[in-house]
Amino acid sequence: MTRLGDLERAVMDVLWDSVPAASDGVTVREVADALDGRELAYTTVMTVLDRLAGKGMVQREREGRAWRYRPAATREAHIAQLMLDALDLGGSRDAALVRFARSVTGTEADVLRSALAAEAGLAEPGRAEPDQARSAGAGVSGRIEEPRATGPALDEATDR
Structure with a gap:
């Protein structure tokens, strides 16, 4: 997933909000008006959206x-994807988790x-409902990815 620059993030915040x-x-x-404190030219906002x-x-x-713009994914889905991308940067994914x-x-x-229990179909009493857990921690696909079982046990992974 693409990381966003400051202006891109500000524009996405307007769209998400x-x-x-x-x-x-x-x-x-409408986006330019919402960014009124930044005093940006219309063409600058148009370029960023493009x-x-x-x-x-x-x-x-x-x-x-004209064009009408809307986010392709939710803010939460974007953040979850950034987190997954960070896990793929290298090293031990298990240790990072x-x-x-x-x-x-x-x-x-x-x-x-709660999210992991809901994903496993084991929602615990008194915890968030599966839909709440998904929206709190789901990725772009709407699923929480489980750690890959490619290395040693999790406790051993953190001792390295």
């Missing part, structure tokens, strides 16, 4: 002479446990 999933999207002018479309980050549809799991707060750990 203001475009409901059922919406037809927003125009370049590049984001080329990267597959936004979908666009012609409306007369264990270190990450040990670094989250208690509430975040509860969300992860």
Whole structure:
């Protein structure tokens, strides 16, 4: 997945924050107006949206002479994909997952446990429902990928 520059991220934040999933999207002018504190030229915003479309980050549809833009995926799906991409950077994926799991707060750990239980079909009483767990931690495909079983046990992986 493509990492975003500062301006691209600001434009995506506008889209994620203001475009409901059922919406037809927003125009370049609407995005430019939402970025009013940045004092950007209309053509700059148009170029950024065009590049984001080329990267597959936004979908666009012609409306007369203008385009309407909407995010191709949710913010959560984008972040989940970035996390998965980071795991693929090299080294021990298992060790990285264990270190990450040990670094989250208690509430975040509860969300992860619930999501994994829901994915396994073992939703625990008092935990988030499967749909809530999926939206909290699902990837672009809507599924939480399990660690690859290619290395030693997780505890051994972190000792290296």
